[in-house]
Amino acid sequence: MPDSVLRGSHIVLGVAGGVAAYKAASLCRLFVKAGAEVEVVLTLEACEFIRPLTFTALTGFPAHTQLFGASDPVPHTRLGQSADLLVVAPTTAHLLARAAHGLADDLLSNVLLATRAPVVFALAMHTEMWEQSVVQRNLRQVRADGIKVIEPGVGELVGGDVGSGRLAEPEKIFAFCEGIFSEETEKKQACSKGSNADAGEERTSAQAATALLCRGSSEVAGDLAGRNILVTAGGTREPVDAVRFLGNRSSGKMGHVIAGEALRRGAHVTLVATCVLASLPGVEFVRVETAEEMAAAVFSRFAEMDVVVMAAAVADFRPAAPADRKLKKEAGLSRIELVPTVDILKTLGERKKTQFLVGFAAETEQVCENGAKKVRSKNLDLLVANLVGVTDSGFGTDTNRAWFCSADGSVQDLGLLLKTELSVRICDRIADGMCRR
Ligand SMILES: Cc1cc2nc3c(=O)[nH]c(=O)nc-3n(C[C@H](O)[C@H](O)[C@H](O)COP(=O)(O)O)c2cc1C
Incomplete structure (x- = not known):
């Protein structure tokens, strides 16, 4: 071992x-x-x-x-x-x-x-x-x-x-x-550094946030109090005809646990999702199906948000002309022409003012490299890169193998975490980012 x-x-x-x-x-x-x-x-x-x-x-x-x-x-x-x-x-x-x-x-x-x-x-x-x-x-x-x-x-x-x-x-x-x-050990070390800083040096907001974390979880529960946070969850469905769609394997779990964690910490949470996995009393729920509907729901609320977390798996392409009736087998195979969907995250990155923007990247290979590129190209504050296509990480699982790619170019390997624990880490980063604004 x-x-x-x-x-x-x-x-x-x-x-x-x-x-x-x-x-x-x-x-x-x-x-x-x-x-x-x-x-x-x-x-x-x-x-x-x-x-x-x-x-x-x-x-x-x-x-x-x-x-x-x-x-x-x-x-x-x-x-x-x-x-x-x-x-x-x-x-x-x-x-x-x-x-x-x-x-x-x-x-x-x-x-x-x-x-x-x-x-x-x-x-x-x-x-x-x-x-x-x-x-x-x-x-x-x-x-x-x-x-x-x-x-x-x-x-x-x-x-x-x-x-x-x-x-x-x-x-x-x-x-x-x-x-x-290891998290507790880091906190203890940061706490002792923080209390040294109390003695004379000026404290950074990170030290202040860490010291707050060290004082007990009841204080952590309010560190997103009053913030407007929008989270997206689930895989979009792009209609092929009246009964069929192009979809992906996203279950929506990650977005739901992030919404729950943000709510627990006092945020006003809006969850724009393609599925309902749990009742989250207090969360404003907006049900959507396609990438276009998700984009409309997110864009119309963006100006009033402090934070957006795009945990949904949004289709990159959609059928150009979905049939309004069921395509019949007897009619034979027809080609489905695909057109690109709107890149929601990129658009938010272009429009953002003071918002803290978190994206997700589901990758099967070169996870960190691709994540680091995406955080820059989409003007994000944080990108959660996670491994998909394996049994214990990604779509539908309770755990995720994840990395944090930050806007400053740093990459943090988080290892294999339960999605609930990953949601806590993401909200810690958001709370820290909010402190710095
Ligand atoms: C066959 C059997 C299986 C049980 N499995 C569970 C279980 O998985 N989870 C649970 O909460 N209670 C389970 N119970 C009930 C607990 O044993 C019972 O509530 C007990 O009082 C728990 O005591 P403890 O929490 O002090 O260990 C089971 C009971 C039986 C008879």
Whole structure:
């Protein structure tokens, strides 16, 4: 395994009582192989699904299950205070509810309250449970409290059902934890630089923004307050005839999570999209289908926007003369003449005044090179270049392999991130860009 940022760290791995508890053993192994010291805390219900002995054998430390009666007289504070990172995988609906309300009725919930380390929840539950409004409410609460969440993916669930609720794969949880850990380390370093600057030197807006981030997530929640942000999402559909269209594989997930994150941080959000994936109360939703409709919806609102994020996959070409009836098979194949569509991003780049403009580039090769060219040629502030055509990145996936290409020519490799986490990074950049204007 390549050298990991987690080497030498102390990780507390919580395991709650869901069927996916078996995957916690693989995750534990990944942490141990990365060179981390791992202590595992199981809820009593988790012990119904997997035995503590499995984790004792994997980690070399006795797995913990009891608040009282163990050899350690105050286990929760020792575990909470010693952790560099606390990860709960799987997190059940029950544990989520307890965390959202600050309940402390077993060892794991006490450790959660006794730590100042970053906390990651990887959720897993049946689709019906996941979609309950009370579960979604608890989720919003723990996010607002600063807990990082890995939402469940779509797939096969216990009992043969298929739907959302499936625990993310251990490799993805591991990569996410590495990302959180290096981000926290960077924040700590920037914080200590920021507090040195407080002592005398003038602070840059980046240091000020970073210091704000370091003071706690409740303050982060407002860093886009009052900003007008327009996000586009989904793949456009260009009619061929009355029933057929030319489309692409974009699912709209990336744009939806960016809209949700901007909303959480206090922005007024307009989502111009070709699909509706989630209800986002408070977001102005504009449904469009074609590139032309998307262009009209974006251009007419551009003047009043502070930020535009073009996450949609807009067709480059459309059929010149779509038939108004269904083309009949019996009539044989006819050539479809294509004409270019309007380049929305380029037009916005030409028209922009003070707006912060974010584009996306879906690439199958030379991702950074093509991204760096596009950020210049379209006059963008930030371009998110992402890899498509692979299984864990791009269209329809929950994760993205991404790079930030900035207007100053710098390129930042973000690695493989959950789209939810990528949306947080994008909004961090936007908030920082807003501070500088
Ligand atoms: C077979 C079975 C599978 C379960 N799987 C899940 C699950 O994946 N997610 C979940 O939230 N609850 C699941 N539950 C319900 C939890 O076990 C139950 O809510 C328990 O109280 C959770 O306790 P804990 O959060 O303290 O570990 C399952 C229950 C059973 C019987």
